[in-house]
Amino acid sequence: MSESAVTAPTAFRERLFVPWWGWPLPLGAAVLLAAEIHMGFPGVRSWLPYALLVPLAVLLLVRMGSTKVEVSGGELRVGEAHVPVELLGEVEVFDSKSKRKAMGPNLDPMAYVVHRGWVGPVVKVELRDPQDPTPYWLFSARSAERLAAVLRER
Structure with a gap:
């Protein structure tokens, strides 16, 4: 490191x-x-x-309840997974009502998903890594708008 x-x-x-x-x-x-x-x-x-x-x-x-969502050291960490912020693309936030489509019919089976049902919003982050077959990450975050703002400014 x-x-x-x-x-x-x-x-x-x-x-x-x-x-x-x-x-x-x-x-x-x-x-x-x-x-x-x-x-x-x-x-x-x-x-x-x-x-x-x-x-x-x-x-x-x-x-x-030990799952962490963190942006530090130039990386986005969700649970045990991490990715450099340079490889992140578009960031989208779904509230508790609109996440049903994102988690259901619109979900790509290759996506990395960390969903906690007791957390309302989810964040969708596109990955731009040509070596990674994962198209995007979809994960729960209580402060989804704040996280999206942090990811967009990097």
Whole structure:
């Protein structure tokens, strides 16, 4: 990694965490499943399903919310993927209502998609890399307009 990539300022950073209203149902399901197992195996082992399933549900929710969208060091990073901003083309923002067509009938099967249902807007960024068969990235971003402005000015 070059010296400039390490010291370059971050122009945009966002984490697509799971909101508070997304936690009760999975946690309740984990507790309910643990209670079902507990009823079938009473005794010393009764705590085991709670000790395994509830932390597993928490881990799943935290992992789902660990996706980052970031523009720094001359790169756009979405999740584990990254691309230099020089290879980015047109940037388009879809609100929560118009993203249905972008995610459905208009979606290219070769596109890189990172969608989080609890995040309304999505950003579509065209790729201009002749060696990459991916035509564009389509990903969720809460501050989609701000991200689009950052990408357009680069």
